[in-house]
Amino acid sequence: MALKIPVYMDNHATTPVDPRVLDAMMPYFTEKFGNAASRNHSFGWEGEEGVENARAQVAKLINASPKEIIFTSGATESNNLAIKGVAEMYREKGNHIITQVTEHKAVLDTCKRLEKYGYEVTYLPVEKDGRINLDDLRRAITPKTILISIMYANNEIGVIQPIEEIGKIAKEMGVFFHVDGVQAAGKVPIDVQRDGIDLLSISAHKLYGPKGVGALYVRRKNPRVQLSAIIDGGGHERGMRSGTLNVTGIVGLGKACEICQQEMAAETKKLSALRDRLKNALMSQLDECFINGSMEHRLPHNINISFAFVEGESLLMGINDIAVSSGSACTSATLEPSYVLKALGVGEDLAHTSIRFGLGRFNTEEEVDYVVSRVAETVNRLRELSPLYEMAKEGVDISKMKWTAAGE
Amino acid sequence: MAYSEKVIDHYNNPRNVGSLDKKDPNVGTGLVGAPECGDVMKLQMKVNPDTRVIEEAKFKTFGCGSAIASSSLATEWVKGKTVEEALAIKNTDIVRELALPPVKIHCSVLAEDAIKAALSDWKTKQGETVNPAEAKSAH
Numbered sequence: 001m002a003l004k005i006p007v008y009m010d011n012h013a014t015t016p017v018d019p020r021v022l023d024a025m026m027p028y029f030t031e032k033f034g035n036a037a038s039r040n041h042s043f044g045w046e047g048e049e050g051v052e053n054a055r056a057q058v059a060k061l062i063n064a065s066p067k068e069i070i071f072t073s074g075a076t077e078s079n080n081l082a083i084k085g086v087a088e089m090y091r092e093k094g095n096h097i098i099t100q101v102t103e104h105k106a107v108l109d110t111c112k113r114l115e116k117y118g119y120e121v122t123y124l125p126v127e128k129d130g131r132i133n134l135d136d137l138r139r140a141i142t143p144k145t146i147l148i149s150i151m152y153a154n155n156e157i158g159v160i161q162p163i164e165e166i167g168k169i170a171k172e173m174g175v176f177f178h179v180d181g182v183q184a185a186g187k188v189p190i191d192v193q194r195d196g197i198d199l200l201s202i203s204a205h206k207l208y209g210p211k212g213v214g215a216l217y218v219r220r221k222n223p224r225v226q227l228s229a230i231i232d233g234g235g236h237e238r239g240m241r242s243g244t245l246n247v248t249g250i251v252g253l254g255k256a257c258e259i260c261q262q263e264m265a266a267e268t269k270k271l272s273a274l275r276d277r278l279k280n281a282l283m284s285q286l287d288e289c290f291i292n293g294s295m296e297h298r299l300p301h302n303i304n305i306s307f308a309f310v311e312g313e314s315l316l317m318g319i320n321d322i323a324v325s326s327g328s329a330c331t332s333a334t335l336e337p338s339y340v341l342k343a344l345g346v347g348e349d350l351a352h353t354s355i356r357f358g359l360g361r362f363n364t365e366e367e368v369d370y371v372v373s374r375v376a377e378t379v380n381r382l383r384e385l386s387p388l389y390e391m392a393k394e395g396v397d398i399s400k401m402k403w404t405a406a407g408e
Numbered sequence: 409m410a411y412s413e414k415v416i417d418h419y420n421n422p423r424n425v426g427s428l429d430k431k432d433p434n435v436g437t438g439l440v441g442a443p444e445c446g447d448v449m450k451l452q453m454k455v456n457p458d459t460r461v462i463e464e465a466k467f468k469t470f471g472c473g474s475a476i477a478s479s480s481l482a483t484e485w486v487k488g489k490t491v492e493e494a495l496a497i498k499n500t501d502i503v504r505e506l507a508l509p510p511v512k513i514h515c516s517v518l519a520e521d522a523i524k525a526a527l528s529d530w531k532t533k534q535g536e537t538v539n540p541a542e543a544k545s546a547h
Contacts (some may be wrong), residue, residue, distance in 0.1 A: 096424050275520030311473040317411070317419055328446055328472075337446065385425055385476065387450035387468040388443060403442030404521070 012361035056253025078201035085227030130159035152184035155408030157293030158302025167196020209256030213249030318378035327354035420478035436530025
């Protein structure tokens with residue numbers, strides 16, 4: 001098979017829709033277009049059947065019951081609904097929420113908003129490997145704590161948190177446990193029973209489904225979780241999320257979950273082999289490269305590497321036929337590099353040189369080899385251009401230099 | 409983000425990459441920026457002490473495409489100019505030439521700083537007095 005350019009290796013940002021998912025969705029655009037809430041004719045019944053089938057497929061992926069699945073517009077909404085919904089519903093019980101510093105902005109900014117409304121939020125630090133310390137968590141819990149929100153796996157470094165242990169602690173202390181499962185769902189086995197998860201956010205477009213649809217798992221027993229809705233209206237989704245159901249999207253999400261569930265074992269094997277091929281080749285061909293985050297507790301399709309002395313954005317510019325992303329935020333107005341890498345204790349100088357590779361279902365060995373050669377050649381070229389590389393080779397300790405900043 | 413054609417050209421074909429002997433009394437070295445900020449520029453110029461004309465200029469830059477382009481352009485511009493003419497180059501000239509967007513203006517500021525730092529280093533070596541505002545190279 002001929003190599004197709006550009007190569008897509010940014011599957012933490014989004015994934016293409018699997019053709020089998022698209023096939024499942026198609027009839028729901030034109031023939032089976034009914035409103036799933038229309039109870040009195042066959043068009044509505046067909047729509048409802050599609051939705052209920054999808055609910056069962058999503059539930060099966062995470063070992064939940066279909067009644068515990070609420071459909072949303074995506075994981076940002078799911079995270080908002082879980083956190084704000086619990087916060088409002090259990091306000092009498094307490095006002096304290098625990099999360100951690102490398103969460104996605106959909107969790108962090110939701111918590112920040114709640115702080116404005118009088119809630120107290122503890123942001124746990126992470127260790128060098130990107131995982132929280134369970135003793136920190138235990139110490140942070142107070143009688144006022146109503147929710148722990150910790151992601152399953154991180155979107156930049158792919159590091160998997162000790163979810164099962166956190167679930168046990170949450171249960172022991174009688175605190176609800178929400179998990180942002182966006183990057184992990186469909187990639188590693190999630191079991192809400194084993195893991196003690198009370199709420200779980202999922203997005204379709206990260207697991208080869210369409211954009212604009214997601215789900216929230218809401219536990220119904222042991223313990224039963226109640227939520228205050230954040231969108232009011234026709235009372236869809238047991239009153240937790242009003243709004244006409246996105247039937248085509250939901251059918252796509254369901255089918256995507258089913259495929260992930262059936263193919264997870266084989267896919268994990270394939271992707272971790274490709275990822276290791278990529279990592280090993282880059283690390284052996286280039287010196288001064290550093291892997292960010294734990295290799296042991298990591299998604300099979302992720303690797304995040306800092307290529308010291310080469311600024312990330314300039315590296316991306318040199319490999320413009322490859323889609324990956326950088327922890328250097330040179331393009332943003334703040335000029336701050338990745339807060340995730342910073343939380344791991346990665347120096348800002350190295351954070352600026354980091355690249356995230358997110359492999360996916362449709363990547364091939366040829367593509368991996370192409371990416372390796374393009375990255376290695378570009379890193380070498382830019383290091384020839386880098387005063388820092390030159391100084392390091394001369395034995396200058398860059399960290400001990402006194403630097404000036406622009407415009408000072 | 410979309411880069412201007414001139415930025416892409418300088419990135420793909422950077423002019424005057426390299427180093428000059430920093431111990432040479434006729435070579436001024438400017439090292440500005442900081443690795444934590446994602447930009448470090450090293451600009452070196454060899455100046456004829458009799459004519460005060462910049463005969464050679466070399467750079468190395470750690471930074472984004474716009475930073476590389478700004479410093480590459482700076483070496484092109486200073487060559488053949490006198491010290492005084494080179495000191496008159498403003499960052500806004502670089503912004504205009506490379507069509508830099510607002511978030512990249514700091515790259516041009518850094519390039520102007522690098523020119524000033526290199527020339528103040530040269531002046532110091534020549535025993536000339538240096539305006540303290542010009543001397544802010546890393547050390």
